[in-house]
Amino acid sequence: MELVVSEVSHDFGAVAVLRDISFRVAPGEIVALVGPSGCGKSTLLSIVGGLLRPGRGEVAAVGAAPEGSFNPLTFVFQDFALLPWRSVADNVGFPLEHTRLGAGERRAIVADALRRAGLAEFAAAYPKQLSGGMRQRVGLARALAARPEILLMDEPFSALDSQTRDLLIEDFLRLMDGERLSAIYVTHNLEEAVRLADRIVVLSKRPGRIRDVMTLGEKRAARADSYIAEHQRALWSLIRAEAAEAEREIANV
Numbered sequence: 001m002e003l004v005v006s007e008v009s010h011d012f013g014a015v016a017v018l019r020d021i022s023f024r025v026a027p028g029e030i031v032a033l034v035g036p037s038g039c040g041k042s043t044l045l046s047i048v049g050g051l052l053r054p055g056r057g058e059v060a061a062v063g064a065a066p067e068g069s070f071n072p073l074t075f076v077f078q079d080f081a082l083l084p085w086r087s088v089a090d091n092v093g094f095p096l097e098h099t100r101l102g103a104g105e106r107r108a109i110v111a112d113a114l115r116r117a118g119l120a121e122f123a124a125a126y127p128k129q130l131s132g133g134m135r136q137r138v139g140l141a142r143a144l145a146a147r148p149e150i151l152l153m154d155e156p157f158s159a160l161d162s163q164t165r166d167l168l169i170e171d172f173l174r175l176m177d178g179e180r181l182s183a184i185y186v187t188h189n190l191e192e193a194v195r196l197a198d199r200i201v202v203l204s205k206r207p208g209r210i211r212d213v214m215t216l217g218e219k220r221a222a223r224a225d226s227y228i229a230e231h232q233r234a235l236w237s238l239i240r241a242e243a244a245e246a247e248r249e250i251a252n253v
Contacts, residue, residue: 001063001072001149002026003182008047008057009207010040016207017043021202021211023210025182032185032193034235035203035211036243041186042154044208049073049152050182064179066149070099074148078155080135082127088138089114089123092239095146110144116175117141133164140172151183158188169195173220194231195223202235205242212238 010018018040019219025031033041048059048074065072074095081090093110101109114120117137127135136156137194143151157165169192176183187193193200200214216234218227 001061001065001182003048003073003150003184004059004060004062005044005048006060008044008054008059010043010047010052010055010153017056018047019204019207021208021210023213025184025193027063027149028180028182029198030176030183030185030196031046032187032200032240033196033203034187034190034193034200035208036205036239036245037188038206040206040208044188044203045154045184049075053095061149066147069147069149070095071146072149074143074146074150076136076139076143076151076153076156078158080090080103080127080132080159083140084127086126086131087123088119088125088127088141091127091138092145095142106129109147113141113145116144118171122144131164132160133168136160136168137171139173149182151181153183153185155187156185157192159193165192172196188230190235191228193235194228196220200235202238205245213230 005021005023008018009023021044023031033044035041043052047054061072083094086094089110092105092113095107096109111120114123117139117140119137122130122134127138130138157168160168173196185193185196194216198216200216201210202212202214203209204211212232217229
């Protein structure tokens with residue numbers, strides 16, 4: 001399934017947020033969205049995921065969803081969004097509760113998602129017993145249980161310390177390489193974008209427009225530190241001036 005974003009624009013009242021956004025996400029591709037604070041990245045992700053109707057333009061899925069998918073477009077949130085009174089297994093199984101699956105089928109899907117996220121031994125634990133990194137693994141396992149085609153990821157690792165983030169990114173890359181999944185990945189972290197993405201869509205300051213698209217030809221597993229640093233510098237050169245302007249605008253609100 002290919003995702004096509006066509007001429008999307010959006011306003012919140014008198015505030016222009018997005019203008020004429022168009023891009024595609026191919027099967028198996030990770031597309032990162034970067035840009036200055038307030039440029040509309042999270043708003044765009046909400047539009048793609050159907051949480052918000054665009055003022056103009058459209059988002060379309062081309063091709064059939066994968067067989068057995070319960071939610072082809074599935075979110076992974078920054079704040080984990082776990083139910084604290086439910087166990088890890090019950091949190092992961094939450095998206096399946098309103099399907100027609102039998103209890104045994106649901107348990108099997110949950111067990112598989114926990115295994116793929118490295119959480120099998122924590123099925124009976126509760127969120128308060130887990131570290132931030134482990135809670136984010138639960139959020140990822142919950143997304144996997146929905147058998148998505150495309151993950152919509154809004155700064156999923158930004159609340160974690162740097163060591164935990166690096167470890168989780170490595171695990172995420174191994175998972176993506178082993179699955180037929182696509183992702184749209186919103187981040188402020190330019191190094192993270194270069195490590196993870198196949199293409200990076202650079203948005204301008206508000207109203208967000210596509211300023212540039214960086215294609216990373218090197219395979220993710222082969223990207224050396226020097227390669228990542230070079231492309232991180234190139235991204236920063238694209239957004240630095242507008243990022244400073246956006247910060248001044250936010251400070252004056």
